[in-house]
Amino acid sequence: MAETQGISRDEVSHIARLARITMSGEELDHIAEQLDTIVDAVSKVQQVDTAGVEPMSHPHSVEAGMRPDVEKKTLTQQQALDQAPAVEAERFVVPQILGEGE
Secondary structure, rough: OOOOOOOHHHHHHHHHHHHHOOHHHEEEEEHHHHHHHHHHHHHHOOOOOOOOOOOOOOOOOOOOOOOOOOOOOOOOOHHHHHOOOOOEEEOOOOOOOOOOOO
């Protein structure tokens, strides 16, 4: 089993600077140690022989319960707009929010 190269404090510091996160020296050491643990765990998982194992999206066999994709009649644009309090350019008119367009 190959030993993974650790993540250095300088690498964590560089990433923190890129993310504009200020970290103390103690935090940098702590995060570097945690990232090493994560990378080591992922490395161990990647070494598992998965030949013949069917990929799954769920740990249990689950039927998705999908329905057939059947086209159904929906409202026309005119039907959808006919009860609107205000319409402009064939669209609903709604109050402005968050000061947009000021």
